[in-house]
Amino acid sequence: MPTVPSRARLTAARVEAFACPPGKSQAFLWDTDAPALAVRATPTGRKTYTFESRLHGKTLRLSIGDVRAWTLAAARAEATRLTLLVDSGTDPREQKRQHEAEQAAQAAALAAQAVTVGEAWAAYLADRRPHWGERHYSDHEALARAGGQSAVRGTRGRGVTVAGPLHPLMSQPLRELTTPAIEAWAQREGRTRPTVARLAWRLLRAFLAWCSEHPDYRAAVPERNPAKSRRAREALGKPQAKDDALLKEQLPGWFAAVQAIRNPAQSAYLQGLLLVGARPGELLGLRWDDMNTQWRGLTIRDKVEGERVIPLTPYVWHLLAGLPRRGQYVFAGEDGDKPMSKPHKAHASACAVAAIDGLTLHGLRRSFGTLSEWLELPAGVVAQIQGHKPSATAEKHYRVRPLDLLRLHHERLEAWILEQAGVQFDAAQQPGKLRAVGG
Known part of the structure; x- marks a missing residue:
């Protein structure tokens, strides 16, 4: 077999005829017109145009492309371009990475421009x-x-x-x-x-x-x-501070009107809002599993802390125990799978009967905090029951009130509210057997 020269002026015929000699893993045929350009052949018959030079004292070899995809003229032009880059001290690989990064960024920008x-x-x-x-x-x-x-x-x-x-x-x-x-x-x-x-x-x-x-x-x-x-x-606009809350003098009329609501769940819910001080949505989502009758606690799913445990006071316990069980929710809707809707209309009608204007469901929560001031309850106790974040360093780091301590104050407030409302209630009677009437 004739010896294949390592360098010659590349032509289409020479590129076509060039092959890797038997026993070798690869062979190169270098171009005399563009000294950095070569045809690389492998035993499988694949042939590619290759560029080789030296950059910063090290050999740099790059693949230009398959000979079937590149013409000889295009391969020489690319080799010339790469030679100029190397002679100027630029690494073609780094330039390629930067170019690809720019293309990716442009593509991402175009995609972002189209997103809704x-x-x-x-x-x-x-x-x-x-x-x-x-x-x-x-x-x-x-x-x-x-x-x-x-x-x-x-x-x-x-x-x-x-x-x-x-x-x-x-x-x-x-x-x-x-x-x-x-x-x-x-x-x-x-x-x-x-x-x-x-x-x-x-x-x-x-x-x-x-x-x-x-x-x-x-x-x-x-x-x-x-x-x-x-x-x-x-x-x-700016949010307007709400100030709707029950006055002590309005308690008898409000309780009488709410207790007269024909739907027992709505009646119990509205009374519970006032006596528990929870947010309307928190109490509406109360489940039967959230009632701990052994330790007399209610687990409220808190939007701030995740959940909090507050006392299950006697009157509220009797209200809840008297409701029918139609699923997992205490205040269940008609199908039992979801809580009932908030009783805005029922409450508005009750307030109209009691001649009370503008009292919202959240106003009942506000009433809990306002009425607690008549008994001068510790502000931190009221905040912990209602799920407000502590507002002072001592409250945040040095006050951990157990359920029994909260119950001491909470039951006192409940008894006082019922007394002011004229509601006759025996805390010793069996839960669910509530017989309370407005005075």
Whole structure:
């Protein structure tokens, strides 16, 4: 077999005829016109154009490409380009990595430009759900939910649900969620439902902060959070402090009207709100398993701390024990699988009978704290029962009140409220056999 030269002027014919000699793992045929260019052949018959030079005292070898994909002229041009880079001290491999990184960044930017607010919002909820409570997660879902669903309750006579304040933004491209767009949204929502829109705005602001840190979405949002706008905040207005609460003198009329409600679960729920001091949603989600009759405790699922245990006071115990068991929830709905709806209408009707204006369900929780001042109960005790965060260093680090100590104060407050309301109640009677009437 004739000896194959190691260097020759490459031609299409020579490239075609070049082969790896038997017994060798590879062979090179170097070009005389472009000295850094060679054809590399392997025993399998594969042939590629190869570049070789020296950079910073070390051999640098790069594959240009398969001879079937590259013409000889194109391979010589590429070898020349790589030679110029090496002669200038530039590593072609590093340049390639930078180029690929730039291409990837451009592709990510293009993808981010196309993503909608709804797509990013769904990713945001999936990412943050392990760190949120159920109430916080459901708020995000409800505020972005589409309307138009048939419903019997909670629609104020419309018969269909109303879209959440964030829903109009969900179909927009994320890149178009600019400060002017958010300000225009705040103007619209602030005119009709400012309270829920303020919550939506706070959630939107946190969402955009998350987008600015996420590699898939940061290219679509500006560095400065577009929701942090003075005009948007002003358009939504300031929340008005609520002051609705029962006066001591109103207790007899309120109890008489609420006890006259024909639905026992609604009646017990409203009385429980006043006597337990829980948030309306917390008490509504009470399960039978949350009642510990041995140690007379109630486990309240707290939106702040996760859960808290408060005393199961005698009157509340009798109220709850007298309710029928229709599933896991104490205040069960008709099907028993979910809690009943909040009895806003029933309470409003009772308040009208008692000539009490503007008292909300949350106002009953506020009444618990207000009425406790008549007995000068320790503020920390009331805060612990209601699930408020401690407001002082001593409360945070040096006050750990057991259930029995809370019960001492809580039962005293319950007895005083019932006395002021004229409710005759024997705490010694069997739970569930309650016979209480307004005086």
